[in-house]
Amino acid sequence: MAKTLENTRASAGHISWRDYYELCKPNVVMLMILTSVIGMLLAVPGMVPVDVLLIGNLGIALCAGSAAAVNHLVDRHVDQKMARTFNRPIAKGRVEPMQAAVFALIIGTLGMALLVLFINTLTAVLTLVSLLGYAVVYTLFLKRATPQNIVIGGIAGAAPPLLGWTAVTGEIHGHALLLVLIIFAWTPPHFWALAVHRKDEYAKADIPMLPVTHGEQYTKLHILLYTVILVLVTMLPYITGMLNWLYLLGALVLGAGFLYWSLALLLSKNKPNVGMDTFKYSIVYLMALFVIMLLDHYLLPVPTNYLAAGV
Numbered sequence: 001m002a003k004t005l006e007n008t009r010a011s012a013g014h015i016s017w018r019d020y021y022e023l024c025k026p027n028v029v030m031l032m033i034l035t036s037v038i039g040m041l042l043a044v045p046g047m048v049p050v051d052v053l054l055i056g057n058l059g060i061a062l063c064a065g066s067a068a069a070v071n072h073l074v075d076r077h078v079d080q081k082m083a084r085t086f087n088r089p090i091a092k093g094r095v096e097p098m099q100a101a102v103f104a105l106i107i108g109t110l111g112m113a114l115l116v117l118f119i120n121t122l123t124a125v126l127t128l129v130s131l132l133g134y135a136v137v138y139t140l141f142l143k144r145a146t147p148q149n150i151v152i153g154g155i156a157g158a159a160p161p162l163l164g165w166t167a168v169t170g171e172i173h174g175h176a177l178l179l180v181l182i183i184f185a186w187t188p189p190h191f192w193a194l195a196v197h198r199k200d201e202y203a204k205a206d207i208p209m210l211p212v213t214h215g216e217q218y219t220k221l222h223i224l225l226y227t228v229i230l231v232l233v234t235m236l237p238y239i240t241g242m243l244n245w246l247y248l249l250g251a252l253v254l255g256a257g258f259l260y261w262s263l264a265l266l267l268s269k270n271k272p273n274v275g276m277d278t279f280k281y282s283i284v285y286l287m288a289l290f291v292i293m294l295l296d297h298y299l300l301p302v303p304t305n306y307l308a309a310g311v
Contacts, residue, residue: 062111
């Protein structure tokens with residue numbers, strides 16, 4: 001009954017605000033904003049000005065939502081072939097492509113205007129580069145061109161903590177780049193775990209994800225290898241003096257959990273849900289890691305060389 005009413009509403013031209021909200025990939029954007037907020041808070045010893053905290057993250061969120069809407073628009077034919085995405089607003093016909101394009105343009109322009117007028121030009125430029133990197137470079141080209149799409153394109157999704165940092169300080173800092181590096185290293189094992197679980201759907205949609213082009217075992221091995229790289233990368237904030245022992249302990253425990261799931265996935269036989277379980281853990285991992293960064297930052301003394309790595 002609910003689906004019938006939904007289809008009737010769509011055919012009658014009545015679009016729910018929820019359809020536009022879904023276009024923005026809110027769960028993904030919320031995770032990005034979490035890392036942006038923590039990037040802001042890590043940039044200073046005390047509290048971030050409230051206007052920068054609110055307006056800066058609103059601008060970043062609007063731009064991220066705009067990029068997500070473009071992704072929906074470009075991938076609408078692919079989305080129709082995949083069980084995970086066939087019910088998306090454009091793929092299902094609830095939102096017309098032109099409506100989605102106008103919506104993406106409006107919120108993207110609004111987000112950029114907020115950053116330029118109320119934050120700083122550097123953050124606006126970096127946000128624009130990140131938006132174009134995801135919406136154009138990754139979605140239009142890399143996704144269909146190479147099984148390394150998520151590795152190369154992952155830099156766009158890794159930018160939010162840097163954007164948060166520059167929104168507060170107006171400069172690029174070495175420690176902010178470490179946060180970017182962590183998310184960049186996290187992205188391949190995170191997304192490949194999902195790709196293993198959805199391999200048949202990606203194959204049907206003719207998207208050259210790694211498990212489609214090189215097989216599941218090859219992908220699972222690379223998930224484990226990238227997880228090892230990730231765990232090593234997460235040691236850098238402690239090694240450089242950015243954060244203290246609380247962060248180190250949390251990073252090691254969370255990293256051990258990620259290694260466990262990566263090994264479980266590699267060794268799994270006829271267990272189709274392990275890939276999805278690894279994917280879910282990876283989300284919890286990133287959220288918990290950044291929250292621990294924040295706790296370490298405020299609960300423990302700031303290292304004397306905290307601001308010594310400016311670029």
